[in-house]
Amino acid sequence: MKLTIDNFEQESKSGKPKNKNWIKVGLSTCGIAAGADVVFETIQKAVKENKLDVSVFRTGCAGKCYAEPLVEVKAEGVARVVYGGVDKDTAEKIVQKHVMAKQLIDDHIYSIIKEEDNGEA
Amino acid sequence: MGKLKKIILVKDTANNKETVRFAELFNSALRDRALDEQAQVVRAADINIYNQGVVVRIMPSDITYVNVNEKDIDMIIRKSIKNNDIVKEILAKPEDKQIRIVLRNCGNVDPENIEDYLAADGYLGLKKVLELDDRDKVIEEIKKSGLRGRGGGGFPTWMKWNFAKEQDNETKFIICNADEGDPGAYMDRSVLEGDPHTVVEGMIIAGFAIGAKKGYFYIRAEYPLAILRVNLALSQAREKGLLGQNILGTDFSFELEIRLGAGAFVCGEETALIASIEGKRGCPVPRPPYPSVIGLWGKPTVINNVETLSSVAPIICKGGDWLAKIGTEKSKGTKVFALTGKIANSSLIEVPMGITFREIVYDIGGGVPDNKNIKAVQTGGPSGGVIPEKFFDTPIDYENLQNLGSIMGSGGMIVMDEDDCMVDIAKFYLKFCVDESCGKCAPCRIGGKQMLDLLTEISEGKGTQEHIEKLKTISHTMQKASLCGLGQTAPNPVMSTLKYFENEYIDHIEHKKCTAGKCESLYEYKVIEEKCRRCGLCKRNCPVDAIVGDKDEGYKIIQEKCIKCGKCYEVCKFEAISRGNN
Numbered sequence A: 001m002k003l004t005i006d007n008f009e010q011e012s013k014s015g016k017p018k019n020k021n022w023i024k025v026g027l028s029t030c031g032i033a034a035g036a037d038v039v040f041e042t043i044q045k046a047v048k049e050n051k052l053d054v055s056v057f058r059t060g061c062a063g064k065c066y067a068e069p070l071v072e073v074k075a076e077g078v079a080r081v082v083y084g085g086v087d088k089d090t091a092e093k094i095v096q097k098h099v100m101a102k103q104l105i106d107d108h109i110y111s112i113i114k115e116e117d118n119g120e121a
Numbered sequence B: 001m002g003k004l005k006k007i008i009l010v011k012d013t014a015n016n017k018e019t020v021r022f023a024e025l026f027n028s029a030l031r032d033r034a035l036d037e038q039a040q041v042v043r044a045a046d047i048n049i050y051n052q053g054v055v056v057r058i059m060p061s062d063i064t065y066v067n068v069n070e071k072d073i074d075m076i077i078r079k080s081i082k083n084n085d086i087v088k089e090i091l092a093k094p095e096d097k098q099i100r101i102v103l104r105n106c107g108n109v110d111p112e113n114i115e116d117y118l119a120a121d122g123y124l125g126l127k128k129v130l131e132l133d134d135r136d137k138v139i140e141e142i143k144k145s146g147l148r149g150r151g152g153g154g155f156p157t158w159m160k161w162n163f164a165k166e167q168d169n170e171t172k173f174i175i176c177n178a179d180e181g182d183p184g185a186y187m188d189r190s191v192l193e194g195d196p197h198t199v200v201e202g203m204i205i206a207g208f209a210i211g212a213k214k215g216y217f218y219i220r221a222e223y224p225l226a227i228l229r230v231n232l233a234l235s236q237a238r239e240k241g242l243l244g245q246n247i248l249g250t251d252f253s254f255e256l257e258i259r260l261g262a263g264a265f266v267c268g269e270e271t272a273l274i275a276s277i278e279g280k281r282g283c284p285v286p287r288p289p290y291p292s293v294i295g296l297w298g299k300p301t302v303i304n305n306v307e308t309l310s311s312v313a314p315i316i317c318k319g320g321d322w323l324a325k326i327g328t329e330k331s332k333g334t335k336v337f338a339l340t341g342k343i344a345n346s347s348l349i350e351v352p353m354g355i356t357f358r359e360i361v362y363d364i365g366g367g368v369p370d371n372k373n374i375k376a377v378q379t380g381g382p383s384g385g386v387i388p389e390k391f392f393d394t395p396i397d398y399e400n401l402q403n404l405g406s407i408m409g410s411g412g413m414i415v416m417d418e419d420d421c422m423v424d425i426a427k428f429y430l431k432f433c434v435d436e437s438c439g440k441c442a443p444c445r446i447g448g449k450q451m452l453d454l455l456t457e458i459s460e461g462k463g464t465q466e467h468i469e470k471l472k473t474i475s476h477t478m479q480k481a482s483l484c485g486l487g488q489t490a491p492n493p494v495m496s497t498l499k500y501f502e503n504e505y506i507d508h509i510e511h512k513k514c515t516a517g518k519c520e521s522l523y524e525y526k527v528i529e530e531k532c533r534r535c536g537l538c539k540r541n542c543p544v545d546a547i548v549g550d551k552d553e554g555y556k557i558i559q560e561k562c563i564k565c566g567k568c569y570e571v572c573k574f575e576a577i578s579r580g581n582n
């Protein structure tokens, strides 16, 4: 649908499907050079195989080039975490340990994002 | 579901082994107090605080402690785990020195999905502009913001727009300069790849403000992913009625097209860029007339850098006064830098103007790795210069950098340490400019080559004091007489290294010495017999078999075969390899 000045307010934000659970992978040149495409595929596959209700999508460079590939995870019941230096193995752990078992993965945490609703799920 | 567990992030900022030990200590302390159901300890990989011992952060309360000792654990548990109190003595000062305006969406939105950008208030600026339907008000807002060109020159953006707006011409153009060619710079690439719609929105607003119906992205061909994502963004914007005929249902129509860079650094210079789009050889022409008066196909044209255009929508949404509150008196807003070189955390950062080099290098970049001594920071790439450590407390803005003999440039920031030779650095940048000179004007074509020859002789130990005098004379001529910015600024790296590190030039000239060990002709590697324990590690690691000998006889380096890679020097555990004058 074409946007117009009049319908902008109602329509411009209607297209984004909201999923409570998602995983974002930094897929710019810097991330891809560090292996983010493999990480992206691995996560997509693992989410599908386990029939999880999690959206997986790409983002651009978040600026932490030294920590690429970067993966941000928001899953119900666990804190929202940015993992860095993710390889295939860690990518699998992100799905199995973080999303499914709700445990954080040591040594790959670059930040935990503070959310208003972090206390309750 | 009940409350989430508290998370305790642990990181020793100097030593990873210590992180593991400390995390275990903390864990057992929790177990002893039967609190392991309520809180979980995890080892962080990075916590964005450097050189402050063990750092502990408690989430979601977001309390951070620095220089934590074992004896603090009990107190932290009592105050911050069982309760939501703080231990004042070890509390970290909260400081995030970055402000993300240009990069606000990078790493957050899906660059291949316009819905994501729209959900982040995307195209709201465009809607506002078209609703207002007043070019002068748009330009007024940009004027209030104090925005200056981020492509290097720092020219006030509103003035450029206003010149073009004032031109009485049916046809006008807006061009986005995405030819990013400075070695070490990748700011524009990251924005185009991470948030292409921001730039598209900025272009459409600029087009409206000056009265253009058509715009071009000039993207270097070496950025295939950026090209793909901008292309996708353009077609998505068209589908949504944000680009093309009757944008947002108004009578404003505007089209955008992509042109690929011709693969030469000089094509980033605005007049050469215009020639390149016109299908001609990318050579600059003298200004004035400026492109905003006579530009692409002879029509008034505004050329703006990617980062400049990315700042436009936020200014329209939040108001010019909002941006003008950030920064210094004459330099407003933020600047994106690609922080690379001898730095712990190579990163793309966006900082307010007025921040100091020290804050960038130590608080954001995490300092220099391997306890090496920092020497300088280079800004502005081949058009810029080096800034030595004694000026690290200078607030970064256009004027201060110029006074220090460098420039803001497009945002490359390369950290150099004791292993970097300033003669070698000057040679590197000058070589770049000599390779990239279009050859049209004599000062740049001939002067650059002559300077490079002089520098090469100095680096080979064949320099004299006269070399330095000649370098200065040619520099002066190039700065004054070159046709375009390339030649005018090419001597900057030489002049600034000479200004601050003349001692290194003297070392090369008088003592035939390159302390940093970069100028190959001036040093050789030797085995120091008295120190050698005959382990043979150097021989095994030499990639060209230039080391002979055995455990009985000892080892020797054959100079004729040695390629001076420094591998033996690095691997020797007994400091038995010397790198010295030959």
Ligand SMILES: Cc1cc2nc3c(=O)[nH]c(=O)nc-3n(C[C@H](O)[C@H](O)[C@H](O)COP(=O)(O)O)c2cc1C
Residues within 6 Å of the ligand: B148, B149, B150, B151, B152, B153, B154, B155, B157, B177, B178, B179, B180, B181, B182, B265, B266, B267, B268, B269, B270, B271, B303, B304, B305, B306, B308, B309, B410, B484, B485, B486
């Ligand atoms: C040799 C040379 C190379 C340049 N390369 C670029 C470039 O890659 N990107 C850029 O934005 N500006 C570059 N410039 C600066 C442009 O000529 C121009 O000033 C700039 O695009 C204007 O945009 P701004 O006002 O938004 O900064 C270059 C200038 C010179 C002299």
